Amino acid sequence: MAMPDHLCPFGLKSKSLLERKGYTVNDTLLTTRAQVDAFMAAHDVKTTPITYIDGQQIGGYSDLKTHFGYRVLAEGDTTYAPVIAIFAATALTALAIVLNLYAGFPVAIFLMWFFALSMVALAIQKLRDVEGFVSGFLGYDLLARRHVPYGYAYPFLELYTGVGMMALIGTGSAWIWLVAPVGIFIGAVGAVSVIKAVYIDKRALKCACVGGGSNVPLGAVSLSENLIMLGMGLWMLARWFAV
Known part of the structure; x- marks a missing residue:
């Protein structure tokens, strides 16, 4: 046409x-x-x-x-393509930041930037369609099922945590206490929710980690996202105590 x-x-x-x-x-x-x-x-x-x-x-x-032999997704088919694209882009961005701002190649700092950038990118995906995200999130998140407003707050909390961690990377500032506990909380709740839904209840669900309407299966990706937030928060607090 x-x-x-x-x-x-x-x-x-x-x-x-x-x-x-x-x-x-x-x-x-x-x-x-x-x-x-x-x-x-x-x-x-x-x-x-x-x-x-x-x-x-x-x-x-x-x-x-x-x-011609290319894979064509049918309705209901799952794919990891969105998260692969996000993590590849954030890893390259973190690499560029570390190469330009730090001497040598501090692996721990690279991982901090990579994880924080990934959190921000995933939060942006959720914020593109908050209603769609919440609809998927309510399928497995234990806290959101009890208190639906938590589902609406989650993308903003993830964005806040990611940006806050980027602002505080490499510092021992007391401002860490305004950021790290949020990451620890949402990461812990999310990890427990995914473990229960996927590995205990054996439910086959779509992951809301990249927003509403996602074809990414719930499991390792969402669990990793939550464990990273939990780990980042704990690591930042550990660094603060070490200073």
């Missing part, structure tokens, strides 16, 4: 995929609504684009990806 107010993204992606696979594409553009309706009626299809290879109807963009 290539109409004045709409250029079909799936058509462009299908054409690009075919060309990358070495095909010469005969791109038939549908420029009016009447042409679209006539095409769908003539070919007995409900959507466009439709790809034909050597006269054989392959289907739409998802069908084309399947034809």
Whole structure:
């Protein structure tokens, strides 16, 4: 479809995929609504684009990806792609910060930055759709089930903790007492909730760690997120006592 107010993204992606696979594409553009309706009626299809290879109807963009052996997520399928993207980006960001601001490569400081940045990134994902996050969170968080407002507060508490930890990395400031206990609390509650839901009750749930509508399975990722918050808080308090 290539109409004045709409250029079909799936058509462009299908054409690009075919060309990358070495095909010469005969791109038939549908420029009016009447042409679209006539095409769908003539070919007995409900959507466009439709790809034909050597006269054989392959289907739409998802069908084309399947034809070439790419994985296409069906409704309900799970994937770790969102958390992989987040952790890869925060790890690279932490690396850049440490290389620019610190002498040598202090591994502990790198991990602090990585964990704090990851908390902020995950909080942002939750804040994109707080209602959607809370709906998923209520499926397993023990405290939110008893006090629903805690579910709404959680993304803000995680953001506060992550930003606070970044501000206090490497310091022995008493301000740590305003940040670390929050991380310890939400991390401990979250870890216990995930352990009960996944490893004791054996429930197959979606993780709300990257926001509402996530296809990330509840389990190791969410447990790690909570244990990191718990561990970060305890480590910051330990450093304060050491000073």
